[in-house]
Amino acid sequence: MASTASALIPCGQFKTEYRKDTTIFPTPMSRGFAIAAVLLLCIAPLQIGGVELLSPYQLNILIQIGYYGIAALGLNILVGFTGQISLGHAAFFGFGAFASAWLNNDFGVPVFWAIPLAGLMTTVVGMLFGIPAARIKGLYLAIATFAAQFILEDFFARADWFTGGSSGTIAQSFSIFGFAITGDRQYFYVVLAYMVVLFLLGANLLRSRDGRAFVAVRDHYLSAEIMGINLTKYRVLSFGVAAFYAGVGGALFGHYLSFVSAESFTILLSIQFLGMIIIGGLGSVMGTLMGTAFMVLLPEVVQAFSQTAGNVFPALTDGIAFLKEGAIGLAIVLFLIFEPDGLAHRWKMIKAYWKLYPFSY
Amino acid sequence: MKPTVLAAAAAALAFGAGTAFAADPVFVGHLVDYTGPTSDVGKPYGQGVADALAYINKSGGVAGRQLKFETVDYSYNAPRAISLYKKWVGTDKAVAIQGWGTADTEALVGFQAADKVPNFSASYSGHLTDPAGKGPKGSKPAPYNFFYGPSYSDGCRALVQWAAEDAKKKGIDKPKFVHLGDNHPYPNAPKEGCAAYATELGFQVMPPIQYSLKPGDFKAQCLSLKDSGAHYAFLANTGGSTISLLKSCETVGVSTQFLANVWGMDENALRTAGDAADGVMFVVGGADWKSDAPGMKTVREISKISDASGNEYRPVHYMRGICSAFYMRDAMAAASKMDGGITGPNIKAAMEQMKDHVPAELEGVCIPSTWTAEDHRGTTKVFIYRANSKGGEQSISKAGEAEIPRKAEWLGW
Numbered sequence: 001m002a003s004t005a006s007a008l009i010p011c012g013q014f015k016t017e018y019r020k021d022t023t024i025f026p027t028p029m030s031r032g033f034a035i036a037a038v039l040l041l042c043i044a045p046l047q048i049g050g051v052e053l054l055s056p057y058q059l060n061i062l063i064q065i066g067y068y069g070i071a072a073l074g075l076n077i078l079v080g081f082t083g084q085i086s087l088g089h090a091a092f093f094g095f096g097a098f099a100s101a102w103l104n105n106d107f108g109v110p111v112f113w114a115i116p117l118a119g120l121m122t123t124v125v126g127m128l129f130g131i132p133a134a135r136i137k138g139l140y141l142a143i144a145t146f147a148a149q150f151i152l153e154d155f156f157a158r159a160d161w162f163t164g165g166s167s168g169t170i171a172q173s174f175s176i177f178g179f180a181i182t183g184d185r186q187y188f189y190v191v192l193a194y195m196v197v198l199f200l201l202g203a204n205l206l207r208s209r210d211g212r213a214f215v216a217v218r219d220h221y222l223s224a225e226i227m228g229i230n231l232t233k234y235r236v237l238s239f240g241v242a243a244f245y246a247g248v249g250g251a252l253f254g255h256y257l258s259f260v261s262a263e264s265f266t267i268l269l270s271i272q273f274l275g276m277i278i279i280g281g282l283g284s285v286m287g288t289l290m291g292t293a294f295m296v297l298l299p300e301v302v303q304a305f306s307q308t309a310g311n312v313f314p315a316l317t318d319g320i321a322f323l324k325e326g327a328i329g330l331a332i333v334l335f336l337i338f339e340p341d342g343l344a345h346r347w348k349m350i351k352a353y354w355k356l357y358p359f360s361y
Numbered sequence: 362m363k364p365t366v367l368a369a370a371a372a373a374l375a376f377g378a379g380t381a382f383a384a385d386p387v388f389v390g391h392l393v394d395y396t397g398p399t400s401d402v403g404k405p406y407g408q409g410v411a412d413a414l415a416y417i418n419k420s421g422g423v424a425g426r427q428l429k430f431e432t433v434d435y436s437y438n439a440p441r442a443i444s445l446y447k448k449w450v451g452t453d454k455a456v457a458i459q460g461w462g463t464a465d466t467e468a469l470v471g472f473q474a475a476d477k478v479p480n481f482s483a484s485y486s487g488h489l490t491d492p493a494g495k496g497p498k499g500s501k502p503a504p505y506n507f508f509y510g511p512s513y514s515d516g517c518r519a520l521v522q523w524a525a526e527d528a529k530k531k532g533i534d535k536p537k538f539v540h541l542g543d544n545h546p547y548p549n550a551p552k553e554g555c556a557a558y559a560t561e562l563g564f565q566v567m568p569p570i571q572y573s574l575k576p577g578d579f580k581a582q583c584l585s586l587k588d589s590g591a592h593y594a595f596l597a598n599t600g601g602s603t604i605s606l607l608k609s610c611e612t613v614g615v616s617t618q619f620l621a622n623v624w625g626m627d628e629n630a631l632r633t634a635g636d637a638a639d640g641v642m643f644v645v646g647g648a649d650w651k652s653d654a655p656g657m658k659t660v661r662e663i664s665k666i667s668d669a670s671g672n673e674y675r676p677v678h679y680m681r682g683i684c685s686a687f688y689m690r691d692a693m694a695a696a697s698k699m700d701g702g703i704t705g706p707n708i709k710a711a712m713e714q715m716k717d718h719v720p721a722e723l724e725g726v727c728i729p730s731t732w733t734a735e736d737h738r739g740t741t742k743v744f745i746y747r748a749n750s751k752g753g754e755q756s757i758s759k760a761g762e763a764e765i766p767r768k769a770e771w772l773g774w
Binding site: 056060157166168170184263264 | 438439440443444448451452464467468471472544545546549
């Protein structure tokens with residue numbers, strides 16, 4: 001798990017203080033780019049003179065990347081930073097969605113508050129299911145978290161009072177100061193705001209004492225324990241943090257779709273979350289976002305491609321569904337072979353190449 | 362995954378006259394399950410709707426306007442249906458939806474009421490029949506929901522009626538009745554209403570048994586069924602899982618008389634299940650392919666849209682798909698003469714004015730149906746069919762008809 005940012009800091013950059021070594025952004029340039037990207041996203045949904053900068057379809061994709069990205073970052077904190085594993089992330093994502101709808105429908109909590117509260121509720125559930133991590137690790141832990149997936153999925157289909165049972169439940173639109181946000185163009189900002197805040201929090205977490213403890217638990221748990229890190233506490237805490245992110249992501253998903261049903265949160269989604277962080281780069285905050293974008297865009301790109309191919313070779317049309325699944329599988333396999341450190345690593349290599357051009361070494 | 366059918370474009374090229382005075386095409390979203398757990402029955406039904414819509418375009422469209430429809434396979438995933446619906450209504454300005462499953466249709470009820478977009482669903486859930494929400498069993502208003510055919514509850518009630526008579530003939534005192542189905546909105550829809558009716562007719566209703574919509578090994582369920590000693594079992598799932606169940610129960614040696622929902626048995630399922638399906642009684646909501654009703658001539662023309670040879674045998678669901686599309690067409694045609702033309706509220710109004718209506722070309726294929734502003738039970742007439750299979754010879758035969766009373770207390774239930 002190559003994760004340390006320092007491994008690839010180009011030569012010529014020297015840090016003389018620890019403080020400078022632990023800034024959120026490694027260089028002023030990268031900070032500038034991040035701010036510019038957020039500003040660019042701020043104008044993305046606008047319509048200027050009747051011309052849409054982004055089509056509703058593109059906007060929908062970006063919103064998807066947003067809520068999945070938030071949940072994936074949680075999983076990356078658990079897997080990439082703390083070295084644990086979870087096959088139940090989709091269930092936490094679902095729990096957040098149901099919890100937010102439930103708080104809003106049954107108790108009249110405004111959606112604005114229901115989303116973070118749902119995140120906190122999911123944290124509790126996540127910590128509960130994370131308790132086995134205190135004792136077991138590796139494959140055994142994977143199977144223990146698998147249980148969380150099944151228990152929660154079944155709970156969703158049966159708990160009528162909480163989830164509406166197998167029929168699912170309606171989630172109201174997001175509203176702020178009595179102003180209902182219904183369209184994608186407005187909801188985009190809600191997701192963007194959550195994303196910026198939660199990604200900054202995630203990046204900051206790693207600069208904190210608790211974040212360093214997570215990494216220590218991952219790198220060598222025995223040494224970590226000898227140094228005085230409470231393993232149980234940090235493993236369970238990591239599950240809690242991961243579940244919080246999943247819960248908030250799920251709540252955003254629920255209020256975006258305005259309908260939550262148990263069938264959205266299957267084991268397949270859990271595996272997809274793992275795919276996002278492995279492809280993006282374990283232990284990389286920006287990588288999480290890249291991996292999520294990759295996983296969300298890949299089926300769309302393959303679909304567009306296969307549709308074009310289908311027009312040229314009509315015989316292909318029937319096989320599009322298969323092509324799509326096949327291409328996704330292939331892309332993941334190729335990724336693991338040729339880029340085991342993820343997109344984040346590839347991005348660093350590209351940056352390093354241009355920074356040192358033409359005298360790369 | 363998303364075969365976009367722009368039949369409108371093709372038809373417009375071939376029949377320029379139809380578009381000569383036509384304004385924009387009328388957009389209809391068409392939701393199908395070709396790859397999900399209900400795909401076994403989703404394919405013939407979806408094909409029926411798609412062929413019928415293409416045929417309507419070929420015959421000049423609706424009031425001179427072509428239908429533009431997008432057929433999307435959502436794999437029976439309700440959330441995916443919701444996001445598609447949002448796209449159809451938001452971007453494509455759909456005026457109506459040809460829907461599919463109960464989970465997604467029931468989830469969309471509120472959205473469609475707010476957007477005023479009618480849904481002609483393939484879900485016949487009794488919950489969708491109460492437009493004003495006045496049903497005494499606490500049903501929620503579903504003003505923009507329509508479907509062609511008897512509701513699941515009425516279908517089940519018809520089978521229970523049949524079972525009561527059968528039990529009398531066989532001299533079974535206090536026969537036992539059980540509901541089998543997945544924990545999913547579709548199999549759950551008729552559960553309570555039908556059980557209440559069975560109790561009323563003197564059945565002893567046993568606790569329901571759950572079997573997944575996804576085909577699998579259901580011997581455990583069959584053993585529970587055997588142990589319960591039930592005389593009559595209502596199968597509430599679709600054909601795919603019902604085949605597995607019938608096969609498993611044959612292995613285990615269950616002697617229960619099976620009764621299947623309208624989606625639970627058809628010619629394909631019978632062929633696959635073979636002798637295990639012999640004697641299953643099931644609901645049919647229209648003509649079957651071998652019928653000699655006058656409207657079948659049109660049906661065979663429609664069938665040629667996707668099968669030029671005209672040889673393909675179409676299961677019973679195909680005809681109901683066609684009926685669903687034609688009732689929508691007739692409502693659109695009537696709506697085009699109203700103020701505002703073909704809009705959601707006008708289609709609803711036109712539907713609610715239909716009385717014992719059968720689309721002109723489909724005489725004898727679709728059951729005459731009536732919708733009113735207070736009652737969306739289009740028809741309460743149920744055809745009961747028997748599946749026959751003996752040593753490789755298979756057929757379906759009509760065993761009777763039932764007219765379920767249109768009771769006010771059964772509205773939305």
